[in-house]
Amino acid sequence: MAARLPEHGVTPGHPHGDAPSRFPGFDALDQADAWDPVTAGVVLARLGPLPPLRFFTPQQESVARPLLDLILAQHEEPRVPVFEMVDQRLAELTTDGWRYEDLPPDPQAWARSLEAMESDALAEHGHGFAACSPDEQAGMLESLLDLGDGVWHGMHADRVWSLWSRYACTAFYSHPWAWNEIGWPGPAYPRGYKNPGVGTREPFEVPDAGPLESHGVPSRGTDGDR
């Protein structure tokens, strides 16, 4: 079992500072001393410094940063360092291995799709993606999604979306700050759970304080996640 950890630093219940939380006071890291040491090492490393950027060119970076912020609604600091995490995966080739026949391997597919987004921004708005307003950026993402399985710069639009969103989600929801936001305790070995069942909680789980906003599945279709 891990030694008692020093008090952790910034662990916002919501990645965006002091915004109200659905699970007030819940902090997955409070349980870190109950995690096995190998798991704790892997998870806590996400809170530490990341390696310097190695994969994206500055021009690709200028598109990828705002694009990932847009996909994950990370509008302000402190941010989960999603861009840096994606750069690390692509530099280290920690990919899922498979690729669609009509797309190159993930690193090249990222490079190509970001460059395509930049060229769309220049063509439509006369300036690069980074200089676009939030509305312009959102509009460009919407038009890509509206293409469905149509072709965009020689690539199936839905496959480009699948590429971006898989990397974005994997990075963001691997981070303890995101777990705090959704009330999920993260690692559970060797502790396990003792109170399964509808409406039951462990002593360290925090009840949902109620919606910050009204619920409802957004109305965009139910296309498969192919």
Added chain:
Amino acid sequence: MRTILRDGSADAVRDRNASAWLIPAGQRRINEKLRAEMRHYDDGDEIDAVIVGCGAGGSTMLQRLARAGWRVAALDAGPFWDPDRDWVSDEAGSHHLYWTEPRVIAGTDPVPLGSNNSGRGVGGSMVHYAGFAPRFHPSDFHTASADGVGHDWPFAYDDLKPYYEAIEGELPVSGEDWPWGDPHRYPHAPHPVSGNGEVFQRGADALGIETRVGPVAITNGRFGHRQHCIYRGFCLQGCKVNAKASPLITHVPDALAHGAEVRPDAMVVSVEVDERTGRATGVRYVRDGVERFQRAAHVIVAGYSIETPRLLLHSTSKRFPDGLCNDFDLVGRYLMVQGAPQTGGRFADEIRMYKAPPPEVSSESFYETDPAKPYRRGFSIQTVSPLPITWSEHFAGQKVWGDDLRRQMRDFVHWACLGALCEFLAQPDNRVTLAGQRDRHGMPVAKFSYSQCDNDRALMKEASSTMEQILLAAGAEHVTTFHRYAHLVGGARMGTDERSGVVDGDCRSFAVPNLLVTDGSVLPTQGAANPALTIMSVAARAADRLVRRPDPRG
């Protein structure tokens, strides 16, 4: 709740497979001494059998042959896992459990691979499988005769039944008495049910749909020195507790104790044949960057439904210019995936579906062909409980992003989730071929093409709407369905002759008498059941037949 084996068969299991007793009793998950003292064969030594792949089918074969006194080694491309050191209780941190070497997917309905399909390393894909361990139904063995779809197996359910019973004891499987297919009981009593299972039972009860708890290959109570499940929900990331069965703990320890060798980190690049005799002579493999050749009297391929066809297609010779055993262009064909839509239901209550093994409760009420329906064959429904990364990818797959995505995810504790397994039909053009791209060994990578037929699509639709009705009947405020696929089998199927299959009912290839295939590749149909138990049982049967008749002409 009973926590002992119902029929007292633990002793009987120990007599034939002592794996669970060879694991240390304390907090250490592996038997270091057993591994350190493992036998090592020389490459030039003609061993009785070399096995390619130490997963579900390969490990079962290894243990059975070692028990029979064969000198046998299993080579696996991945590591010899140590659950304490190598596995984590974390979703993103488990990426190394999957086969992530390059592969290309194609067809009109390409199937994403990686984390959702196959594993690497000793234990194979069962290291990170969920743990559902149902049998196939008797009807699965003759769908062509009965329903006019699929392909009849070269043997019947009754031929496999004793092996099902044996493997269910060795895993062991826990569950309620099973009313479907061939009704049977399980060696371990059912596990208690969590919020997700409760929801499934409630909704199904309201609609008059039968459900049962199980069948899961997760110990309920101690089994040998394996410990009880701690209900932590990370089964798909590898069980650090040794509660969930995988061959790493259910078959490999006993194999080692009987003189078998497991050679990890050894990537097999071809099976060699003697041009004169037409017999397999052994395998070429790469370890530590050095290419080697292991001689063997039998070669047994068990590398998973993609890697097995890939290896056979890549093993060319004068006798087999189009790939080993591919005289009739059958290798790689009739590959199947199950349509595996997942339906989530959002409840006012907190469900917290992560607080249990994802596999809990099933229904096989829709498994068989219903003459009133426009499609043949059927589906089963089971609990699944995706962790946050997978859950967020489901929404992203529906093109939910930005604030909407974050809002959906903040509801994570309110969702319950069911998954269906739809029996997609075997089709010749759903297949593995070799792509132009090569991996780091210089070996062409597999290209896997998949296209659905109308029957497949109709089943997916029906299964999705059934799951939606169940969750709504359980009180869900709203439901949503995510489309996905699971469980690849086929690609080197069993047949009655060389024009209908790559191997016969004993898993022996028609073309090369001392070459066997004993993994999921040999399945001619897939039913609506998770395949691992059947893969292991088919391998156990093949081992039995091989030991009794090592030379088919003898």
